[in-house]
Amino acid sequence: MSTSVPLVTVQAPAMTRRLRAAGLLRGTGVAGMISAAVIALATVMALIGGLIAPFSPTLPNLALSFVGPTGAHLFGYDYEGRDVLSRLLAGAQSSMLGPLVVVVGALVIGTLLAVIAAWRRGLADAFIGSGLDILFAFPGILLAVLAAAVFGAGLWAAVISLAIAYMPYVARVLRGAALKERSQPYVAALEVQGASATSICLRHIVPNIMPLMVAQATILFGYAMVDLAAVSFLGLGVQPPAANWGVMISENQIGIPQGYPLPALAAGACIVAVVIAFNVLGERLFEQAQGAR
């Protein structure tokens, strides 16, 4: 099986070999678990962060602007004198939910197109393939800025644009995997038995490419988080005073020339930690998905 790796996934086996060569497989195991723990923590923050925030994340008190950390305020106050820790907790929700919707959207549409292309082959495949190639022309952030200009700034315009921009990447990788499943003897056997195309695709092909889908989703989550935070940083995503990690970096930027970068850096650290966790876990899952083939 390992001889017919499609062109698009050519990097993944190289990655596996590389990690084995460096003897890092065991190390990745620990790193993978730490990553999973970071992701779990961020998820809990996203779910209940707003509820357990010790202070109001949106009520300003200008007298406390950029006051440093104290006992009850671990990360000090931001530019409007709000508790930074509370804002980080409350901001987790939009910072995590946005990328989740991007990934789910890109994955659902991408899988659908990939499976249709692989199932029909021929003209449908060529048509979908060219369509995807054309969509590659739009970098995600650019599409998000365009959407913000037309529909107004907001998280959801950015989320939809990024889902559209990421979809071709998902479809391209999954098409290769689905095409390989399609040529398996069991699919031909099911066809002979009279199983419908929909049922073969949904009950056999999709479950079989699921590990690759999960790996893709994990890696894309990191990218989506960076791009969405960038859009919010640019002022075109989540709007202040709502709490969001990207917004926090942009609004507390004025503290940096004043020599007080802590609030901006704290929000930046949250983004970096979560993105590293998703990248490491995604690489590990990718490796497993490829190893299982």
Next chain:
Amino acid sequence: MRWRFLARRLAMLVASLLVATFVIFGALFLAPGNPVAALSGGRSLPASSLRVLEKRYHLNQPFFAQYWYWLDNALHGNLGISITLRENVTTLIGSRIWTTAGLVLYASVIILILGISLGVLAGLRPGILDTSVLVTSAISAAIPSFVAAIVLIALFAVKLRWFPALGNGTDLISNIQHLTLPAFALALSSLAIVARVTRSAIREEADREHVQTAISRGIPGRQLIRRHILRNAAIPITTVSGITIASLIAVAAVVETAFSLNGLGAYLVASAQNKDLAVVQGISLVLVTAFVVINVIVDLAYAVLDPRVALGSRAT
């Protein structure tokens, strides 16, 4: 066969650009609000002036006719007029394009020189150097450009005062000084990705049979690395460098905003906030064109480096 590949790729380029122009123009149509109201700045105009405006901007004609007028004008370098500055969009773009081009070029040089050499070093020398490059690059790859920007400003501009924090320079030397921190902020995560891919490509080639044979034939180290390892590893390295450098074009908007640079990206963001749609369309058009053209060049370079691609292009 190679010519067929070239023709196919160029046809895709034209198709991509056509669809891109269609999306960029169509976006204006989707925008809520009356274009006449946008042109008049919300004032109510007499019917005669309305008719003049409708005629001048072809507002009373069907969508495709309007698209054609717009595309025709764009191809002739006329991208319309900014509603906030009342100036030609082409002029506004022309005065800012060099900042963005300089920034992306500077970052590309950093990525190519540092990324490839770190990757090659780590690939050829397993051990502490290799491990530290791996760990550092795993972390750097996850640092978004705007986080890199604030860290670099806090460290090198505010604390150490080595570089200016914000804005453009006035002459060549000060321009380079002003672009150094932005270029590193823009380059950081791509640099890490290029280093990682280079490292694994080198490692993979070094393990292959023809390299083992070359070693046993006693071919000297330098020649071995250059002709037997780097030549083959160049294929994935070119691809990943090209793709990451193309992606810088969009990310430059974030870095320019973070450093208050007077570039296309920052202007695009400001215009999106002001709903200055002619400017948004013009800059999007320029950036998408640059992005698509760079991607085609990367594909062609890939085909030149790897003859198998041109032959197999119809099979994939």
